[in-house]
Amino acid sequence: MSHGNDGRHDFDFLHGTWNNYNRKLKERLVGCIEWDEFEATGSCFATLGGLGNIDNFLPTIEGNTFEAMSIRIFNPETRLWSIWWGDNNACTLFPPVHGRFVDGVGEFRGTDIQDGAPVDVRYLWTNITPTSAKWEQAMSTDSGQTWEPNWEMHFTRVS
Amino acid sequence: MTHEDDGRHDFDFFFGSWTQRNRKLKKRLVGCTEWDEFASTASCFPMLGGLGNIDNLSPADEDDPFEGMSIRIFDPATKLWAIWWADNVGYTIFPPVYGRFVDGIGEFNGEDVQDGIPVDVKFIWSQITPTSAKWEQAFSTDGGETWEANWETFHTRVVE
Numbered sequence: 199m200s201h202g203n204d205g206r207h208d209f210d211f212l213h214g215t216w217n218n219y220n221r222k223l224k225e226r227l228v229g230c231i232e233w234d235e236f237e238a239t240g241s242c243f244a245t246l247g248g249l250g251n252i253d254n255f256l257p258t259i260e261g262n263t264f265e266a267m268s269i270r271i272f273n274p275e276t277r278l279w280s281i282w283w284g285d286n287n288a289c290t291l292f293p294p295v296h297g298r299f300v301d302g303v304g305e306f307r308g309t310d311i312q313d314g315a316p317v318d319v320r321y322l323w324t325n326i327t328p329t330s331a332k333w334e335q336a337m338s339t340d341s342g343q344t345w346e347p348n349w350e351m352h353f354t355r356v357s
Numbered sequence: 358m359t360h361e362d363d364g365r366h367d368f369d370f371f372f373g374s375w376t377q378r379n380r381k382l383k384k385r386l387v388g389c390t391e392w393d394e395f396a397s398t399a400s401c402f403p404m405l406g407g408l409g410n411i412d413n414l415s416p417a418d419e420d421d422p423f424e425g426m427s428i429r430i431f432d433p434a435t436k437l438w439a440i441w442w443a444d445n446v447g448y449t450i451f452p453p454v455y456g457r458f459v460d461g462i463g464e465f466n467g468e469d470v471q472d473g474i475p476v477d478v479k480f481i482w483s484q485i486t487p488t489s490a491k492w493e494q495a496f497s498t499d500g501g502e503t504w505e506a507n508w509e510t511f512h513t514r515v516v517e
Contacts, residue, residue: 245411245413245424245426246413246424246425246426246444246445247422247424249424249445249448250426250443250445252411254405263406264406265404265405265406265408266405267404267405269443269450271443271448271449271450273448273449274448275448282450284405284409284428284430286406286408286409286430289431289432289433289434290430290432290439291428291430291453294450
């Protein structure tokens with residue numbers, strides 16, 4: 199296998215500038231079925247000589263002060279991506295999720311703490327085209343038997 | 358204290374482009390006294406609405422594929438910065454160091470594992486002027502009683 203198709207290019211589609219339509223569950227892991235909807239913008243660029251990338255995330259809500267970022271690094275030895283989320287609300291980087299793309303679907307898993315409870319975390323990247331993509335986050339409190347999606351981003355390319 | 362002087366601006370000096378002269382200890386924690394020297398470039402930009410920043414580091418030698426980056430996030434609750442290092446050799450983000458600036462010196466401490474050995478890690482930012490700054494990394498295996506410096510970076514601002 200050449201370097202070219204070991205997975206290191208699997209996030210190249212995300213380089214550039216995007217609009218994001220967001221659906222975010224109002225409360226997590228309490229049976230909530232109400233979602234907030236809002237628009238955001240983001241841009242993604244390569245780092246670490248192409249083995250990583252960084253994107254920012256900025257809701258376009260009047261008065262918004264929230265900003266977030268994702269940092270993604272590919273490990274050529276495991277052929278897995280690790281993805282860290284950070285934002286200016288928590289003021290830290292969250293524990294990473296790890297995974298890869300198979301047949302156009304990227305699945306990434308990790309563990310975290312939500313409101314004091316250990317949770318499994320899953321990111322899914324799907325519906326990837328040159329001009330659009332979907333990201334979804336879900337959490338599980340039963341070791342992955344059932345998942346509660348709590349955030350969807352529908353990406354539309356700006357440039 | 359206003360937001361503006363709680364420490365969140367203490368890395369603003371680093372925004373922009375820099376050339377760097379590096380001295381890097383050839384081997385760590387084995388009494389080595391030989392240093393590699395190399396030049397590199399870096400640029401630093403704000404993230405997270407100004408509560409964070411990221412810089413990248415590329416060796417000036419184009420044949421050297423090494424690239425590194427630092428991620429810094431300020432926590433207004435603790436008034437501490439957390440700093441993570443990542444590079445395309447470790448393929449990961451290393452455990453953070455935490456600290457702040459006092460009287461122009463930034464000291465940041467954390468823990469990591471070097472060649473299987475638990476170590477204390479210290480970053481020191483010093484000699485900060487509008488056009489220059491020094492960064493140093495040191496490790497300790499005796500709980501911080503003694504430190505071995507293993508990487509120094511002397512920064513000179515690129516005037517744009």
